[in-house]
Structures are given as structure tokens and as C-alpha cells.
Amino acid sequence: MPDARVILVGFPSDAGVARNGGRPGASGGPAAIRDALYKMTPDARSPEAFAALLERTVDAGDIAVSGDVEADQHALADTIAPWVGEKTVIVLGGGHETAYGHLLGYCQAQRDVHVLNWDAHADVREVGASGAHSGSPFRQALEHPSGHVRSYSVAGLHPWRVAAAHADWIRARGGRIAWGADLDRAAIDAFIHPTPRPAMASFDIDAVAAPEAPGVSAPGVGGLSPRLWLHAAEACGRARGVGSFEVVEANPRLDQDGRTATLAALTVWHILRGLAAR
Known part of the structure; x- marks a missing residue:
């Protein structure tokens, strides 16, 4: 993929969600996001730059998953490690255990990275007796012995869904x-x-208001409006320092009228729009 600027890759796993006590179904997220995304057109207000970016965007498909959380996270890392820092990677999840596999790719490539997470949850819980899960990826990443995951920032948190000890x-x-x-x-x-x-x-x-995104692994009340959410996606796309992205926890098994899948696809669309404006 020498001429590619953007590479999409799917991580169709929600085994970490099950370990975390969430609702299964996010394994279908990559397919549902693609189905909605590929029905969308380039931005009609400025189609040239968007279309030019799409010409250099490659869908690498889904990685093969086994249901073993740790093995699948390493498989994701193996896939994206040659690309991080060289291409813009967009990972389609999958549960939020996607993030640790994503960040392992940086560690494997020996590249430093800072994390900006948009989420209702902090996802820095301890690894459980059964292993890693969808609530532990950023603690694992920050504690990785390589030290390549340098910092962690998180926006969109619900104070009733975050332990004070985790915020501290x-x-x-x-x-x-x-x-x-x-x-x-x-x-x-x-x-x-x-x-x-x-x-x-x-x-x-799941950081988005539940009526707008009902198909998620861990539903809540009082989330962000789609307008603010999509603004964040496009602003991150425009930010030249952001080199990779992921959209996670869309659960088509629990979706209504495809609205969550459409919003997840629009998140990718706005990331692409931001990238096209760089």
C-alpha cells in the first residue's frame, strides 16, 4: 500500500466486552460501520479534497480473530505496526479492548504516542482475574513496560460512571x-x-446521548449530542498531530433503525473530512 494515505482495518471482537460484563454484539461493529459508511458521498460542500483523500484510502479488511482477547490484540498490533507513523490508520471496532491492540502497534513499532479518548468511561480499570477486558485498555497501555504510551487524556466522562480513584x-x-x-x-x-x-x-x-446511539455495549443517560461528538471527530481529523483513530463499541445487535451504525460511520466520515482539510 505504498500510495495509501489512510488505511482502514476492522477488529471484529467483543470478547473483552463480555469479560467486562457488557452487552455482546460489538463484534459486528466493523461490518455495520462499513455498510453505512460506503453509502455516504464525499462532502457536497467541498468534494474535491474529500474525493482526493478517498482515492488514497485503502480498506485492509478485518483481522482474523480467535476470541482470545490477548491473542487478538497482538494480532491487531502485528497488522498495524508497519503503518503507524507512516500512514493514517483508522481502526473499526469492536469493543474498547480494541484500544490496547491499537496501542500495542505503537509499542511494537517502537514509536511514542499520546492518547486522546472520547468516552463516558475512563477505561483504566484493573485487569481482572480472567484477563484484559474492554474497561482496562488505557491502564494496560500506560503500564506497558516499553513506555511508548506517553500520556492519556479523556473527554466526555460521566461523573457517575467513573470511580474517583480512577480519576485520581x-x-x-x-x-x-x-x-x-x-x-x-x-x-x-x-x-x-x-x-x-x-x-x-x-x-x-457510548459517550453519545443514548437516544441517538442506542446500540452500544454499555448504554447510559446524558451523553454528548451528535453535533458535539462529530465536531470532536472532525477537529481531531484536522489536528496534524493525530496520526491514528478508532471508533469502537457500536453494537448492531442492539441498534435501532441503524442509527448507531450511521453515527459511527459519520464519525469516520468527519475524521476523513478533517484529514482532507489538513
């Missing part, structure tokens, strides 16, 4: 937190701006 754990490591209720367009831009380079942006669709 993030801050003690120099991380930044933005609560969902405090976010507007200006606050989103201000949160993205100081993110060190290079960065990975993770978009967990």
Missing part, C-alpha cells in the same frame, strides 16, 4: 480529564489543542 490515577500520571457536561465546541477545541504529538484518538460511541 489518571491525574497522578499527568493525564487530563474533561467531564461531558462541561463540553461545548470551544471546550472541545481547547481540549484537543494541547495534546502532544503524535497522538491516537479513540472514539467510544
